[in-house]
Amino acid sequence: MAGPTNTSDEATWTRWRSVADLYHAYFTGLILTTVTRRGTADAAEFMFRIFRRQQQERFLPGLAKLGLSGLPPAVAAAQYHYLSNWIGGVSVEYMYESDRKAWIRYPSPRWIWRGTAICGVPGEVSRAMLRGWHANNGVSLGNPRMGFVCTKQSVDGQDGLEGYYCEYDHDLDIDQRLVFARHLEAPLFDPAKAPALPVDSWPKARLEKAYRNYAMEYVRTATPVAVQLFGPVDAGYLLHLTGKLIGMQYFDEIAANFGLQRGDAKAFAEFLGVLFAAQDDIVEISKSEGQFEIRQQSWKLMDGVADNNAACAKALQGLVEGLAAGCGRNIPIAMTPARGGALPFIWSIG
Template sequence: MYLSTQDYSERTKRALNFFFAHDNSTRFVIIRRHGWEAARNLECYFLKKHQETHFIDGATKLGIMNEPHPVLCAKYHCLSNWLGGIDMGFYDDYRNSGKAYVSYMTPDCSIGSPFLPSPATWTVPMEMMIAIYTWHARNGKFLNNDRLYFCLTDHVQAGGPYHMGYFAEDDHALEPWERLRFEPGTATIEPGPPPDLSDEWPLARREAALEKYNGEYVLGGFAQTALMLGEDESIAIAERSHFANVVQWVRPFTVDLGWTGDTPATRYADLFCKIWGLIGDKFDVHTENGDVFVENTKTRLYTPQYVGWEYPPRRLEEAFARAWTAASRAVGPGVEVSVVKSRMDGDGHTIWRFRQTDHSAFIGGPGEYDAVVTHARELMTNYWEKDPVVASVL
């Protein structure tokens, strides 16, 4: 068995840790508010949009369009996800069996990132994870091949050592539901390393591609959520998702990335710039009457395939600002973060303001946590003197 072939810099690994976690945070907020079926549907439609935008173009850039379709697809998913920071495997058995295998190796990134192992991966239902492979099963549509299918043979959430499946062609045209199959435990091959990339993909280019990948996933996820659940709900999800990620990372990043400044506002603004700078965002910073103004002169948050969400809408930026405001108390006194100007309002660049207010802000709408009081009372009433009753297994 080969081991990881990833050679990214520590800076890029930090970016992966933060922005993969961001994507997963959104998934879990949706599960919390709408159930795993809604998260499954979002995953399916988001990847469908991503496929329509990038599949053929990406395969062309990778120089694999002349491969047999099963091999083309396995190489595409292996290399594109490897470029996206995931540890991948590949096995070409096309000449023997007509199959080409792609493997997503552990650590599974459906909870955190490819560099942060977590046993919590089993909290994600397999019924939801199958949505990811609808992309694989739709490749034939874009290749004009109605015999092409994808069969999933292993999956961590189904007790497998990694996520693996193969592409193959049947001897007749297939209905859509026949193009995605699940046959756990049937593969006997061992994943090999990803195919070699051409010399046109040095480390610097791969890291730049990864910056774009991270930015698109953050913004695209919220754009797709708005299409499915409405803009108001997408903004509410974004506020909670962004907060959940930021509040987990601000303390370790003060050490890993460092932060400078002589006031809480200047230090927090510096940390903000360094975290977003992990994906290549650029900022100009100036201070005025104790407030810190951060002008975002370049952003990787760009999804031209979503009308109205080409860049973050002002409402999304304001949701991010509320998240950073609430998280500020994790590293010092309360700092209020607000949006002064927004790129999507035609103001050129987005400008953020950081102001120390010593607030006690938190994330949540009116009445959102009222049920907690009821549950606390019930628990203290019912279990103060009583022991839990364990059902007999005899």
């Protein structure tokens, strides 16, 4: 059994949660930026590709990690969405009906469309998420008879996103893997009947880090998808602009959780050092003639991403520039990557 936590642990976890909030906001903002700058069709295609990529990379390994691999396909898929989203801090419900039918429900408020952001999300974009992930779980499980039936969408003014995994008596065509049945409604959620994580293998520290990584994973997936879909120039613009807007909006909230506040170049250098540490990035900070330099040796967010393009770093650059603007007016900030956009990144402040 784990012992009591200490003040140092709590401070670390608060910083991790702040990082999660920042990247959560960035991901939501990126979808909205795409909607407003490129239109609904491009945003829907972007959403589809993000969620299909995550589904292909994470679904089957996640089933094994959560101990769900031996369950009936519909039950395994629904329990996966319940547990994996619960770990990320998402409000989610699971209702078993039979071995061939299991419900999943995301009640209001929706995590992915936090606050007023939900008003800017077209229904087509939300449907693209379901096409990308939920509709493909049967394929991944090698079961062509399993599909997803969506009964509600919160962005359409209904009281949540919900639906059920269903194993039919026949193989499904591609356009039958996601269907809509708005006349149906999910049964009530009973927390006592929901699956739970084994406490021994999911202690507090692991849960807190998983909470942080859950939000960051969306950005890790979305940035290379944007570059592949829109090209480095157009994607770089979207990634950078979103970062700058989110950074400006969220500096005060993140800094308060770090125990810091607005100020000059020195204050921002301190803030950036804490932020990078909370992301598990290795940095070296030096000062010369009133100017601060942060040498970023690692960017854990994009470690191991095979199609990481130099344009992906525009997301980080925009985010840091926006945070600098939030910290104080006219704080000079410049980023110099190594040749080809590789590490280390050199941040000059002041």
